[in-house]
Amino acid sequence: MKIISAKFHGCLDYLVVLIFLCAPNLLHLSMVPAVISYSLAGIHLLLTLLTDFPLGALKVVPLKWHGIIELIVGPVLVALPFFLGFGSEPAAQYFYVVNGIVILLVWSLTDYGNAKKV
Numbered sequence: 001m002k003i004i005s006a007k008f009h010g011c012l013d014y015l016v017v018l019i020f021l022c023a024p025n026l027l028h029l030s031m032v033p034a035v036i037s038y039s040l041a042g043i044h045l046l047l048t049l050l051t052d053f054p055l056g057a058l059k060v061v062p063l064k065w066h067g068i069i070e071l072i073v074g075p076v077l078v079a080l081p082f083f084l085g086f087g088s089e090p091a092a093q094y095f096y097v098v099n100g101i102v103i104l105l106v107w108s109l110t111d112y113g114n115a116k117k118v
Helices: 007-024 032-051 063-083 090-109
Strands: none
Touching: 007 032, 007 090, 032 063, 032 090, 063 090
């Protein structure tokens, strides 16, 4: 069941950017997890601004491609702490794993078929 509209997904995308921007300070992340978080905030903001959906600014990336990118990013975020060894930093582990799962959940509930849908 696809219950998240393109417009609401856009709102969630901007929230994700804010979360990735604030997390390093709020969670006291060390250098590597913090730099990754700031980088992901910038990348996600760029993707959101470029996506062809109600809250996109330039509308050059089709919403379906946006969805494919998120389908890839979700599992990568879940795996990231284990590949980069955040074992001594539980806050970083939980942050990336939880965000990866949330991105996959939002992906599974979003209607990527109709960008103009409100």
